[in-house]
Amino acid sequence: MEQAFRSFTIIGLAGITILSAFFIIMIIDQPPPIKALFEIFSALGTVGLSLGSSLNNDCSFAFDLSFVGKLMIILVMIIGRVGTLTIGSALLRPHLIEYKYPTEEVVIG
Numbered sequence: 001m002e003q004a005f006r007s008f009t010i011i012g013l014a015g016i017t018i019l020s021a022f023f024i025i026m027i028i029d030q031p032p033p034i035k036a037l038f039e040i041f042s043a044l045g046t047v048g049l050s051l052g053s054s055l056n057n058d059c060s061f062a063f064d065l066s067f068v069g070k071l072m073i074i075l076v077m078i079i080g081r082v083g084t085l086t087i088g089s090a091l092l093r094p095h096l097i098e099y100k101y102p103t104e105e106v107v108i109g
Contacts, residue, residue, distance in 0.1 A: 006085060013084035018044060021072045029069045035061055043073050044080040 023042050024080050026033065039061050042049045050060035062070050079087055 009088065010083075013088045014044060016078055017076060017084060021076050024072050025065065025069045029062060029065050029091050031061075031069075039073060040076055043076040046077060046080045 017041055018037075021043075022033075022036060024042070025031065025036050029036075037045065038049075038051055041047075050062070053059040053061055053063040054064055062073055
């Protein structure tokens with residue numbers, strides 16, 4: 001049951017990442033939606049594929065994006081590399097760690 005919960009969590013967090021990056025890039029840069037989605041999916045999967053720039057044939061699609069769009073692609077790449085579940089658990093879980101020192105009776109003699 002825990003594995004099913006983790007898989008649904010990973011799918012949900014990946015979907016939220018894709019949708020939020022897509023909407024931010026679409027609002028700021030207004031590229032063709034298929035190109036933006038391809039670039040975002042490629043970034044999340046850390047595949048390295050790109051459809052290419054429409055302005056410069058030697059560059060990737062990120063060449064057409066603004067600074068914020070490029071930053072979104074970079075963040076999606078980092079999230080894809082580290083993992084959505086790892087980042088989600090690091091951000092959402094409280095970091096309360098209780099340390100206890102071991103106690104032991106020492107026998108002398």
